[in-house]
Amino acid sequence: MRRGDAARRGVRPVRLAPTDVLRLGLLGLTTRRGRAVLSALGIAIGIATMIVVVGIPASSQRHLMDQLSALGTNLLRAEPVPDRTPPVLLPEESAAMAARIGPVTATSAVANTHTTVRRSDVMDRYDNGGLTVLAARPNLLDTVNGRLRTGRFLAAGTDRLPVAVLGYVAASRLGFATVDPRQPPQVNIDGHWFTVVGILDPMPLAPDLERSVLVGWGAARDVLGFDGHPTVVYAQAREDALEGVRAVLPATLNPQLPGLVQVSRPSDALAAKRATENTFSALFLGLAGVALLVGGIGVANTMVISVLERRREIGLRRALGANRAQVRTQFLTESVLLSLLGGAAGTVLGVLATVGYAGYQGWPPTVPIASVAAGVGGALLVGVVAGVYPSIRAARLTPTEALAAP
Template sequence: MTGPDELSGPSRTPAGAAPPSRLRAADLLPVAAVGLRTRRTRAVLSTLGVAIGIAAVVSVLGITRSSQADLLARIDRLGTNLLTVTDGRSASGREVPLPVTAAATIRRTDGVRSAAPTAELPGVQVFRSDRIPVTLTGGLSVRVADPSLLPTLNAKVAHGTYLSRATSAYPTTVLGHATARTLGIRDLAGTPRVWVRDRWFTVIGILEPLELAPEIDLSALIGPQIAARDFGYGGRPSRVYVRADVTRTAEVSGLLARATSPESPDEVDVSRPSDALSARLEVADAGTSLFVGLGAVALLVGGIGIANVMVIAVLERRAEIGLRRALGAARGHVAVQFLVESLMLAVAGGVCGVVIGAAVTYALALQRGWQPLIPPAAVGAALVTAVVVGAVAGLYPAMRAARLSPTDALRTA
């Protein structure tokens, strides 16, 4: 009777017959590794094909998970309850401005926590100097805003202070982050000034970046009083930022159009800026599927490479196979030897691929400032896939080696 660690035939033998050939499980790996040790370059190249495919899959899934986690954290931090109400268009395509009372009626809407009206002044630009041609605007604009804008957007001032009821009546301005950078103003040292149409405005503050309000980043903000006195501002907003109750954002979004313009609610545009960030999650998922598919193709090529190497190994080692068969090795022993050899190649490639993919994920995540995340399911699936690829790739060569008869193998060796 054989022990539990032996691969053998039936435990009972007829009287006078030779005992069945045995291959202990403890000897299986050393025997299967003979071909790998004697043909190291070929083994490394075969392993590399599987490693590339596994590394591609693991790194793509890890990078995607890390970036999505960072994006979700940013969405949670910025808030999904910010809504914007902007000028709409009529059925004929004509732009319809918001009514002067838009901000006041929106504030009275149930579920609205705050509302901040803003208006871009057409034809009014901001420059660093009065010597710059008016055509070189740099994409910057001048926007009217009141003190309610800062709390509504959850914005922060990086330098200086924000507009107040007192400073709004004077030629003072608060620059968006991108505006200050474009104008070359890093801080408020030296009391910087900017040229707005035909007069100087003193910069009293610079905002931190506003990801959900990029138009504010590209604007110089002035108060309604100075805008009315110097630029003819009539109090009509072009955009109203609305902060709703978190649990009622969707409900409030459906009420804002009618609250803004009861007579023509279809001519008011209501949007949620965070939807643009959420859409990036779907784009990332689509890109992930594409790159995982490419990784699967690379893994398939690696599996074909292993199968090719194993077939060549069977042809080259006919003398070894014939000698082992002549010394009593069973067909199953030869088949298992070559199958295990193929599995060893694939598993080695899978482990190397996981390590490479994890290293790529960590390097890119740390460079981008993300928290590195590698899904455990991706690692497990990668290793299981490597084993399956090795088994499938080694099945035909193993069966071919097992079918060789000792006399034919020794005769053709």
């Protein structure tokens, strides 16, 4: 009975409840379980591929980003403009002033003591090997993301004691490879003996510290006659606000004459990091799109074949009173359910594969929440798109055409 005939006779077609639609959609999957499993496997592989090609590069990217961040990509260095007469002096509280800038997360300072360091007091007092003696704050190492190769760093409790930490290059030029706590080496700074308590690892983004001998701020004042004015202020800030902090830092350190303070530009490592992020993002988008396309083609192919095989079933339902909208809804629901089942399985499989591979490589496992949501949402979208044509084709079959099919 056609809808027009039913309307003329006063009979309205029965509207299917959502539970009935769901049951009809599951009917096609449960009666052909083997094909449904293979079809769901196809979409599962597509979704799992999408999550893997997003998750594994994301884990690798995070590992790379951690390495670049460890170099100090978010570090700014402020110092007076050199060769000025009289010399420009930064305030003694410069580090605290810079710390008041909102996006700044850590600050520290060093100061040139204008003294000479030698391994022995019998060496030429003017031969310092190109090394600089710097007064340093105890939090310097954390601010510049430095690491100790051996020994320990300066501490607040030893700030006034004659102890020193050598930069990597400074230790090599002075002939020290390690620090033995039982018999620590000593260096002579302007006729005063300082005990070496630590040696730093290389710091590619802070070569001036590699060629320096670091002493406590209080010891530099008491023993070396240091005047307390820092020569370099280090500021660590959020990467997204780095350029803004760089713009306001000179006026913060020297409000009267900000032009006499120069600030280093963000490092090339930060530019490389941002370029890497953009490259990875484009790669993720392309690979995810290919994976979803492959899965969608598989589901569409399965649903078209299902319509061809079930023409007699369609004809029987039409003859018993099902209208075109109900047939169309049945096959569209079946396509969506098939894709969702495959998408859920593929999401779980992709997450497990990503975590396992990242753990094997020693990377921090990273599975973007967006990729998991895209896996389920993509499966839903694929099911809708892939089911549109088969459902319309099934709905267009008349009862006589469908029942006459071989």
